[in-house]
């Protein structure tokens with residue numbers, strides 16, 4: 001069990017700084033709690049290029065605060081090791097040279113214990129920075145601290161999806177946590193929720209935190225559309241498989257079919273067939289597929305092919321956001337501790353279900369800049385803007401997302417062949 005610093009960091013700070021410092025330590029402690037039952041060996045494996053070792057996540061999130069918050073604002077700060085900047089910079093060209101992403105698993109040193117010492121060192125520097133006796137410019141510090149917290153929450157989700165992949169390729173299929181399965185209830189057939197569309201506003205309005213890529217808020221025109229009231233279930237994916245879904249090129253985009261052939265896809269990621277039964281790897285170990293649970297770990301290509309097979313299409317991100325506006329941000333997030341996409345509750349009242357949590361929902365919108373968008377100056381301007389090519393937008397958060405991290409305007413993005421995140425599909429169709 002790792003030791004988390006329990007000292008009250010808010011005592012020496014005051015007002016908004018104290019509240020922010022408490023949030024900082026809550027987020028940092030939650031990161032460490034995700035590793036609490038793991039071994040040192042579990043922290044260092046990199047099972048594919050997209051996966052980073054847990055130790056790297058622990059260090060990189062610390063480097064983010066060190067580089068963008070502490071070093072520029074605390075003159076007395078001294079790094080634990082100047083070489084950590086090379087090892088734990090991810091993609092910030094402005095911040096200097098960096099180690100190769102695909103070789104993060106080679107970094108057996110510093111040790112896990114040394115990385116935890118690095119975390120404590122930077123945490124103490126943040127305490128000092130926000131101490132009421134320290135003459136810091138809070139107007140400069142708070143926005144960076146805020147983005148650092150959201151950044152760390154993004155990495156918390158990646159830690160879960162990455163350790164899931166790491167364990168899934170281990171023939172022993174270890175469980176990350178213990179949770180006994182409770183059979184999902186039948187969510188019933190899809191109901192179509194119609195929306196008149198029209199001239200609508202999407203994007204963040206500037207009240208509260210949002211990433212730069214969520215704005216500016218702007219108008220879009222939506223033709224009348226309908227959204228499925230819930231995402232696609234495992235049972236529906238089995239029907240797709242049994243109807244030859246993975247063998248029929250007419251259902252797939254050209255690049256998708258090339259991926260099917262090259263990777264020999266014949267079922268969703270983490271699924272396997274044993275004695276005529278479908279099973280999948282979950283963070284609680286191998287489980288028989290529950291037909292009523294929401295399908296997860298689908299690529300964009302699979303989501304698109306399923307939609308075509310079902311006589312529907314994927315929603316656009318503007319349709320999704322317009323439909324979600326006004327709905328409570330509630331669902332199966334990481335806070336529930338299930339770490340698995342559950343089934344939709346039976347329909348009550350006939351509205352949209354599971355818009356938030358369980359699975360990120362693929363949209364058919366290419367991830368690109370909103371009208372009027374420009375990336376901020378400097379290294380933090382690299383956070384989102386430079387990835388606006390060859391990726392698709394996903395909405396709504398997943399069972400690995402923190403409830404305090406998600407909102408209606410949130411734009412996640414992944415390449416169309418990515419499957420290791422908790423990604424699913426909600427159908428849409430044109431009406432009128």
Ligand SMILES: [Fe+2]
Nearest residue numbers: 060090151155
């Ligand atoms: Fe990062």
